[in-house]
Amino acid sequence: MPCTPYGLVDYPLCTTPEPGGWQEVAPGVLWIRLSLPFQLDHINVWALDGGAAGWTLVDCGLGDPRSRAVWEVLLRDALGGRPVERVVVTHFHPDHIGAAGWLVERTGAGFATSLTEWLFARTLSAGTDEATDAVVERFYRRCGLDEEALQSLLARKGAYSRGVPTVPATLTRLRAGDRLPVGDRQWTVIGGSGHTAEPVSLHRPADASGPDLLISGDQILPRISPNISVWPSEPDADPLADYLASLEGWTVLPADTLVLPSHGRPFHGLHRRAEELALHHAERLTEIETLCAEPRTAAAVTRALFPRPLDPQQMLFAVGEAVAHLNHLIRKGRLERVAGQAGDLAGGPADLYRRSARRNAVMAPA
């Protein structure tokens, strides 16, 4: 009997660790909860007991002094002062990789993730230059953001390297299908794409001690829809196509897999949740296509999708998510983008999105 059913997933565990606390969720697997100073106020990280070889940590929290102090206590108490063999991160976002550089230095552990996630982290933590700043500004102007929103986004410059002060300088590269031995158990790397370019998830098959386990990172979460965004560095990308393909891929795992997500609580219902998220995106695509019966900027679409007030960080994710859906609709021939049609918005005309002429022709009555 699940503890608290919610929607299409259920939660088999009745307790949640306090911030900085931990509990065992399967033999040899600790669920550690770290707090975050955002609206998304926590992250789950995982410690896998490799016996004499030491612990494998999966994700790290931010790299700020507060997380480091919490880790000092965790290393001593939760991990019993035993060695850390490796630090794996699921993807390059600061709440996942932030403390990795420090942890690797502090414990002598190895570091593992996919090549793409590592390169993103290395690049972003190195900071930016004028040409890159100009690309960022142009992208958000073309989205049609007003001057105030634009300036608050641009003021976030340097936020990445504040959350991720160092990134390990060497890597054990993980690829989909790789086996990761932890003690006498094997975890398998599951690939995917969408939330970021090449995130890593880890799967451990069922054995006498319990069901299949999936450490899913942010690729599938029980309550929130993982952010799928287009960023200024790749303005024509279609990460939603990658994400939808990844959602279909979860069917290779058994339906009763216990999913260990980065946010929220461990849950059952992987297949149902994947279907629910696919449906959410399909509905959002239809909603946006309908909105664009009247030509609109990406900013106008963002406001329609996310009518509540957004802080600058939320605004970045919201605009990125809107553009991801717009790009996908363009790729599917359902919308078209008309460059620079929305008047002069403080320094440059914004793009407009509208129903594609081809689509209208098909849909027009004979």
Ligand SMILES: [Zn+2]
């Ligand atoms: Zn993330």
